[in-house]
Amino acid sequence: MSETQRIHILPEFIANQIAAGEVVQRPESVIKELVENSLDAGATHITVLVRQAGKALIHVIDNGSGMSKEDVLLAPKRHATSKIRSAEDLMKIHTLGFRGEALASISSVAVLEICTRQASNEHGWKLMAEPLRDVSIEAIQQEPGTQIYVRNLFYNIPARRKFLRSDLTEFRHISDTMTRFALSYPSVRFTFHDGDSLIFDVRPQSQRERIRELFGENIERELVAVERDDESIRIHGYLGKPSIARSSRAQQFFFLNQRSIASKALSHAVYQAFEHLIDKSQHPLYVLNIDMDVSKIDVNVHPQKTEVKFDDERRLYTLVHEAALAALRNNSLIPEVHFGLQNSQAPFEKIAFGPTEAQNDMVLVNKMTGEIVDSHDPSSARTGFTVPERTSPPPGGFRTGAALAPPPVPKAEWNAAHQTAFDALFHEPTLGDDHSSREAEARFAATDALIWQLHNKYIFVQTVEGLMIVDQHIAHERILYEKALSAMNNDYNYAQKLLFPVVVHLTPSEDVLMRELDAELSGLGYDFRTLDEGLEISGVPLDVKSGEEASSLHEILEQYAEYAVVRTASGRDNLAASFGCRAAIKAGDPLSKPQMKKLIDDLFQCRTPEVCPHGRPVMIKMELKEFDRRFGRTS
Ligand code: ADP
Numbered sequence: 001m002s003e004t005q006r007i008h009i010l011p012e013f014i015a016n017q018i019a020a021g022e023v024v025q026r027p028e029s030v031i032k033e034l035v036e037n038s039l040d041a042g043a044t045h046i047t048v049l050v051r052q053a054g055k056a057l058i059h060v061i062d063n064g065s066g067m068s069k070e071d072v073l074l075a076p077k078r079h080a081t082s083k084i085r086s087a088e089d090l091m092k093i094h095t096l097g098f099r100g101e102a103l104a105s106i107s108s109v110a111v112l113e114i115c116t117r118q119a120s121n122e123h124g125w126k127l128m129a130e131p132l133r134d135v136s137i138e139a140i141q142q143e144p145g146t147q148i149y150v151r152n153l154f155y156n157i158p159a160r161r162k163f164l165r166s167d168l169t170e171f172r173h174i175s176d177t178m179t180r181f182a183l184s185y186p187s188v189r190f191t192f193h194d195g196d197s198l199i200f201d202v203r204p205q206s207q208r209e210r211i212r213e214l215f216g217e218n219i220e221r222e223l224v225a226v227e228r229d230d231e232s233i234r235i236h237g238y239l240g241k242p243s244i245a246r247s248s249r250a251q252q253f254f255f256l257n258q259r260s261i262a263s264k265a266l267s268h269a270v271y272q273a274f275e276h277l278i279d280k281s282q283h284p285l286y287v288l289n290i291d292m293d294v295s296k297i298d299v300n301v302h303p304q305k306t307e308v309k310f311d312d313e314r315r316l317y318t319l320v321h322e323a324a325l326a327a328l329r330n331n332s333l334i335p336e337v338h339f340g341l342q343n344s345q346a347p348f349e350k351i352a353f354g355p356t357e358a359q360n361d362m363v364l365v366n367k368m369t370g371e372i373v374d375s376h377d378p379s380s381a382r383t384g385f386t387v388p389e390r391t392s393p394p395p396g397g398f399r400t401g402a403a404l405a406p407p408p409v410p411k412a413e414w415n416a417a418h419q420t421a422f423d424a425l426f427h428e429p430t431l432g433d434d435h436s437s438r439e440a441e442a443r444f445a446a447t448d449a450l451i452w453q454l455h456n457k458y459i460f461v462q463t464v465e466g467l468m469i470v471d472q473h474i475a476h477e478r479i480l481y482e483k484a485l486s487a488m489n490n491d492y493n494y495a496q497k498l499l500f501p502v503v504v505h506l507t508p509s510e511d512v513l514m515r516e517l518d519a520e521l522s523g524l525g526y527d528f529r530t531l532d533e534g535l536e537i538s539g540v541p542l543d544v545k546s547g548e549e550a551s552s553l554h555e556i557l558e559q560y561a562e563y564a565v566v567r568t569a570s571g572r573d574n575l576a577a578s579f580g581c582r583a584a585i586k587a588g589d590p591l592s593k594p595q596m597k598k599l600i601d602d603l604f605q606c607r608t609p610e611v612c613p614h615g616r617p618v619m620i621k622m623e624l625k626e627f628d629r630r631f632g633r634t635s
């Protein structure tokens with residue numbers, strides 16, 4: 001190369017590897033691209049088999065059009081596609097693929113084998129493409145259609161391979177993607193194997209039937225149909241009734257012309273329809289199909305093609321919102337009464353309450369729940385409780401202006417640094433932390449404790465030093481977490497037998513988790529066996545409420561899967577944390593005084609009562625001295 005020319009065009013192989021970084025991020029992306037190709041080829045039966053969550057092998061078989069010898073030779077080249085020809089075609093994409101880079105990217109990071117035959121040909125072709133090797137091709141005998149093998153993904157990019165998550169997590173991504181395909185193409189048969197076990201084999205059927213097959217009858221029974229036609233746009237599909245809303249977004253699907261898409265805006269439109277029907281922490285199930293003119297959308301926003309630009313997003317938002325609202329109304333799920341201005345920021349309203357006008361008392365009512373929050377002093381319910389600021393008090397010891405609220409703690413972000421800061425904030429510096437629980441217990445017991453529940457959420461306890469505020473949900477979470485851990489360590493028999501076993505239907509991902517956690521779940525107190533109809537549960541841990549045997553298991557598995565991604569702890573620890581999180585009493589559950597007392601007692605039996613398993617604080621302590629300081633009472 002001459003001195004004056006430093007820029008050069010990268011060899012095709014390197015260009016492919018760079019592109020692969022965007023198209024192929026994990027085994028799941030390979031499967032998504034291959035199944036899209038099979039669907040584009042008109043297949044009516046697609047089989048997917050993975051080994052080691054796709055890291056060792058991904059095998060996709062279809063009965064689609066197949067390829068000629070010329071085409072299969074071109075297929076793994078970059079920008080080689082049969083789906084578009086011109087820039088105009090890019091404006092109206094009818095196929096799932098169009099960028100012509102999937103096979104090129106895959107063959108730059110794995111060993112790719114394509115076996116394909118067109119029905120009109122006597123025999124087919126087998127093409128081998130490997131990073132940095134010439135492709136080879138030979139004639140073979142096979143059924144019409146295409147079979148693709150992808151072996152040893154990322155074997156030539158160790159950094160990438162190392163970056164992959166556990167098989168469990170990778171497999172979960174794959175099975176989520178397979179579920180999405182199965183839902184959006186109910187007329188196609190999908191057969192899905194994980195190694196030697198069959199995950200699902202769903203035959204052509206209606207979308208509703210497919211939902212039943214994948215998610216179970218209990219879900220299907222709670223669906224309401226959505227149907228809305230508006231000239232060029234049709235919105236149809238299903239919403240889950242509020243009774244089956246979940247704590248995660250795992251069961252939410254948008255399909256735009258059968259392509260799975262992610263859209264915050266459209267999802268918001270659905271949530272708006274569910275406003276006041278479900279709690280803020282819950283997520284509705286939806287499977288919504290949007291069919292519209294392809295020239296009004298642009299899917300060429302991102303290599304993974306899940307982001308889409310709409311010409312008129314506002315209109316689509318309104319349509320989705322109205323369609324969802326109408327569906328819920330038709331099923332009498334939205335009461336006709338409206339609570340005036342629906343302002344979720346300020347759900348409280350003062351209303352007059354009393355037998356006669358003269359005796360009217362003002363009560364503060366939560367408009368969303370109908371619960372009477374305070375019957376005497378409405379203003380107090382609105383006042384947030386305040387805690388001291390971390391910085392030293394200003395001279396004079398009295399602060400004006402807004403007091404600092406307790407630090408909001410997003411789940412995942414609470415870390416050791418926060419913890420230290422938090423400890424410094426709320427603990428007496430003189431006290432050794434090791435003893436603080438025993439100490440606190442003593443202090444609690446020594447007082448004829450005054451216990452009070454605030455907004456069915458926080459428990460206020462008078463202690464010798466002043467005041468302790470406990471988050472009831474987090475406290476219970478801590479208690480259950482420690483119980484679950486000792487149960488799994490066999491220190492504790494935590495099981496209760498059910499008089500009437502219940503049968504639950506597991507989704508493919510849940511099924512995998514169950515197999516993985518078999519021993520741990522039994523240790524925890526679950527007693528189950530697989531039947532043809534589903535999983536029969538005949539025993540559950542003691543603290544699982546009756547009637548929640550099935551739902552708690554779903555929720556625990558869901559939570560576990562979430563934690564498995566963000567936490568590095570062992571499976572057992574994650575399971576205990578998931579159990580704690582899901583089986584604990586919730587914010588909003590009213591507690592009697594004896595229940596509160598029991599909770600506080602149990603809490604101080606814990607080894608680490610101060611923080612929950614994810615490091616969120618369980619309690620806040622405020623000393624009398626602090627109150628004195630704030631009120632300018634120098635002692
Ligand atoms: P794209 O799907 O964007 O066109 P790909 O790299 O995924 O790009 O595939 C390249 C081409 O190979 C496709 O356009 C198609 O013609 C052909 N092809 C890939 N997979 C199959 C298949 N399963 N059956 C038939 N043809 C296929």
Ligand code: MG
Pocket residue numbers: 033036037096097098100102103
């Ligand atoms: Mg493709």
